[in-house]
Amino acid sequence: MLARAAARALATPSSRLFSSSAARHTKVAVLGAGGGIGQPLSLLLKSDPLVTSLSLYDIRGAPGVAADVSHVDTGSEVAGYAADQLDQALEGVEVVVIPAGVPRKPGMTRDDLFNTNASIVRDLASAVARVAPQAHILVISNPVNSTVPIVASTLENAGVFDPRRVFGVTTLDVVRAQRFVAGLVESDPAQTPITVVGGHSGPTIVPLLSQSQFGKAITGDKYEKLVHRIQFGGDEVVKAKDGAGSATLSMAYAGAKFTNALLRGLNGQKGVVTPTFVKSPLFADQGIDFFSSSVELGPNGVEKIHPLGQISAEEEKLLAACLPELKKNIEKGRAFVAAAN
Numbered sequence: 001m002l003a004r005a006a007a008r009a010l011a012t013p014s015s016r017l018f019s020s021s022a023a024r025h026t027k028v029a030v031l032g033a034g035g036g037i038g039q040p041l042s043l044l045l046k047s048d049p050l051v052t053s054l055s056l057y058d059i060r061g062a063p064g065v066a067a068d069v070s071h072v073d074t075g076s077e078v079a080g081y082a083a084d085q086l087d088q089a090l091e092g093v094e095v096v097v098i099p100a101g102v103p104r105k106p107g108m109t110r111d112d113l114f115n116t117n118a119s120i121v122r123d124l125a126s127a128v129a130r131v132a133p134q135a136h137i138l139v140i141s142n143p144v145n146s147t148v149p150i151v152a153s154t155l156e157n158a159g160v161f162d163p164r165r166v167f168g169v170t171t172l173d174v175v176r177a178q179r180f181v182a183g184l185v186e187s188d189p190a191q192t193p194i195t196v197v198g199g200h201s202g203p204t205i206v207p208l209l210s211q212s213q214f215g216k217a218i219t220g221d222k223y224e225k226l227v228h229r230i231q232f233g234g235d236e237v238v239k240a241k242d243g244a245g246s247a248t249l250s251m252a253y254a255g256a257k258f259t260n261a262l263l264r265g266l267n268g269q270k271g272v273v274t275p276t277f278v279k280s281p282l283f284a285d286q287g288i289d290f291f292s293s294s295v296e297l298g299p300n301g302v303e304k305i306h307p308l309g310q311i312s313a314e315e316e317k318l319l320a321a322c323l324p325e326l327k328k329n330i331e332k333g334r335a336f337v338a339a340a341n
């Protein structure tokens with residue numbers, strides 16, 4: 001083990017001599033790695049060349065997932081940690097992805113998960129604050145609109161909050177929007193970028209279709225149905241899984257996609273811009289201090305928060321419906337942490 005670490009330490013500077021764009025060594029942890037999202041997410045992160053070490057933690061099953069994933073023939077090292085090994089799992093970690101918690105059953109909103117997931121996320125955030133205070137934290141656990149403020153408040157209380165390093169993963173809303181629009185206009189989803197802003201639950205999800213050459217062609221009844229499908233696409237999966245949970249595979253894809261974007265930013269790639277739910281000045285004057293909009297990712301995490309740009313009258317209406325709901329969700333998260341102190 002020591003010999004391997006020493007060899008790696010020696011190898012790093014010389015490899016940088018030969019390539020100015022050599023990737024940093026990045027250790028990524030998945031907390032909740034044994035779950036429906038955690039398992040495929042761990043597999044996808046194992047396939048990401050920017051991940052050099054993968055640390056898998058869960059209260060159930062992470063060592064098994066780690067043993068399995070570790071046989072995949074990519075360069076990264078994989079270690080699994082049992083329930084009582086959270087601190088070890090977080091040692092030296094630079095990026096922490098959190099899909100821990102319970103998912104929805106049919107008829108539930110994301111907010112219905114609050115009671116269970118709030119304390120799970122708070123406790124995991126405190127451990128990150130203690131063991132890896134410089135880590136970037138990517139929150140998948142729902143309700144994202146509240147769990148991200150919970151992470152921020154927990155880190156604030158520990159004196160280590162840096163708004164450039166806490167992200168709510170809203171990428172699945174973007175992935176869905178791009179797929180659904182591409183299906184309607186028969187374009188390639190990869191060439192159909194759609195910006196989705198706001199938060200991550202029903203009416204707080206605001207797709208800015210007017211800013212897309214493809215999206216703006218969709219009007220009338222088709223537009224209404226499309227917006228509803230983007231906002232409530234998660235319900236299609238919850239219903240189809242019929243009690244067995246919510247989106248896991250598409251979420252793992254989206255989580256890996258966002259993690260890769262962050263890693264590219266951390267590695268110094270310029271122009272990495274994607275929507276994510278972060279501490280944001282955009283609507284702070286209305287008491288909404290977290291918001292998802294296009295964010296440029298860089299060596300320190302959040303590099304630049306882009307404004308919404310020009311939006312249509314329909315989008316203004318969607319935004320007006322989003323803001324009060326989002327405000328409530330954020331306040332609920334903040335209040336949860338405040339009440340515990």
Ligand SMILES: NC(=O)c1ccc[n+]([C@@H]2O[C@H](COP(=O)([O-])OP(=O)(O)OC[C@H]3O[C@@H](n4cnc5c(N)ncnc54)[C@H](O)[C@@H]3O)[C@@H](O)[C@H]2O)c1
Nearest residue numbers: 032034035036037058059100101102103140141142172251
């Ligand atoms: N952000 C998004 O777009 C999005 C999309 C889909 C689902 N989700 C959310 O992701 C979360 C996970 O969903 P899932 O389908 O993987 O659920 P799941 O029940 O299959 O897996 C959750 C895992 O978390 C683990 N866990 C519970 N408490 C833990 C703790 N304290 N520490 C570490 N691990 C712990 C469980 O043991 C389990 O393995 C849910 O909250 C769900 O609502 C978010």
